[in-house]
Amino acid sequence: MEVKRLDRPQRSCAGLFFITIALAWLASSSVGLAEERVDAKLFVQDVLALPGKPMQLQAFLYKEGLLGKRIGLGGENIEFFVQNRLIGQSMTGGDGKAYLEFVPRLRGNLIVKAKVKGSPRMSDQEAEGLLAAWEKRRPILLVDLMSLLPPPKSGETLQTLWQSTLGEDHFPAPERDASSELEKLGEFYYNIIYLHRTNDGTSEAVSNWLKKHQFPVGVPIVVKLGAEAFVAFLDTLKADGWENVQAGIGRTVEFAEVLVERRVETVIIQESESKETYPRRAKIVRSWNKVRRYL
Known part of the structure; x- marks a missing residue:
C-alpha cells in the first residue's frame, strides 16, 4: 500500500492547527480555574x-x-x-x-x-x-449584651432585639453612654466579659459589633439561654481559676437572681417601671450614666 506523505506546507498547517487547539484549551482551563477561586x-x-x-x-x-x-x-x-x-x-x-x-x-x-x-x-x-x-486577682465584670441594647418595644422580646443570623448590619445601635461608661470601668479596675445569651448565636458577630461601636476590649462568650446554663458557665469559669467575678450588668430578672445568689454586685438597666420583681440586692438604674455609682 502506498502511503502519502504530507508536504511541508500541509504539515505546517496541521501543526499550527493543533497548537491553536491546545492554546485554546489551556486558556479555557485557566479561566475555569480562576472562576473556581473561593470567596473565603x-x-x-x-x-x-x-x-x-x-x-x-x-x-x-x-x-x-x-x-x-x-x-x-x-x-x-x-x-x-x-x-x-x-x-x-x-x-x-x-x-x-x-x-x-x-x-x-x-x-x-x-x-x-x-x-x-x-x-x-x-x-x-x-x-x-x-x-x-489576665491576672486572676483583677476583678471581672460580666456584661449581658442585652443591657447594651435599647429596651424592647411593645410586642418585642429581648431576644428579638438580637438576631445573630441577620448579620452585623442588622444589629441595633447600642444604648447611649454604654460604651463610654464601660470604658471608664474597664480602664483601671475591671476586666470585661461580654455575655451573649443565645442558643444559636456566634461570638464572631458579637465581636464585630463591639468593635464597630468602639466598646472597650473584653472577651465575648456565648452562653445558652436559661438559668441552668448561666450557672454552669459561672461554675466552669470558677473551675478554670477565675474566682474573682465581682460584678455584673444586665436587664433580666434571671441574670439578677443568678448573680445575687452568688453575692455578686449586680446592676440592672431598667429605663421604665416594670412589673417584674428583681432581687432586693440588685441595683436598678434608669440609664447607663448611673451605673458607676454602684460599682
Whole structure:
C-alpha cells in the first residue's frame, strides 16, 4: 500500500492547527480555574487564658453558602501570630478550623493574628482576635449584651432585639453612654466579659459589633439561654481559676437572681417601671450614666 506523505506546507498547517487547539484549551482551563477561586473568610476566636498555662488558639476559615450557612474550608495552612510574632502554623480540618497550642507568657490583652498566604484556592486572608491573658486577682465584670441594647418595644422580646443570623448590619445601635461608661470601668479596675445569651448565636458577630461601636476590649462568650446554663458557665469559669467575678450588668430578672445568689454586685438597666420583681440586692438604674455609682 502506498502511503502519502504530507508536504511541508500541509504539515505546517496541521501543526499550527493543533497548537491553536491546545492554546485554546489551556486558556479555557485557566479561566475555569480562576472562576473556581473561593470567596473565603477568616475568623480568629477571642479566648480567655491564664498566663503561663497551655491554651488553644483557634481560627475558622470558611465560605458562605445558601442562607448564610458557613461551610468550613479544609486543607489550608494557617499561620498564627501573637503580638506580631509568628508562633506556629496549623492546617484546617474538614470543618475549616485550625488549632494551635500556646502558652502565653505576657499578661494583658494580646493581639492574635491568623493568616492564609499563597493558597491557589483563594486570595490571601488575615484576621485578628483577642487573647485575654489576665491576672486572676483583677476583678471581672460580666456584661449581658442585652443591657447594651435599647429596651424592647411593645410586642418585642429581648431576644428579638438580637438576631445573630441577620448579620452585623442588622444589629441595633447600642444604648447611649454604654460604651463610654464601660470604658471608664474597664480602664483601671475591671476586666470585661461580654455575655451573649443565645442558643444559636456566634461570638464572631458579637465581636464585630463591639468593635464597630468602639466598646472597650473584653472577651465575648456565648452562653445558652436559661438559668441552668448561666450557672454552669459561672461554675466552669470558677473551675478554670477565675474566682474573682465581682460584678455584673444586665436587664433580666434571671441574670439578677443568678448573680445575687452568688453575692455578686449586680446592676440592672431598667429605663421604665416594670412589673417584674428583681432581687432586693440588685441595683436598678434608669440609664447607663448611673451605673458607676454602684460599682
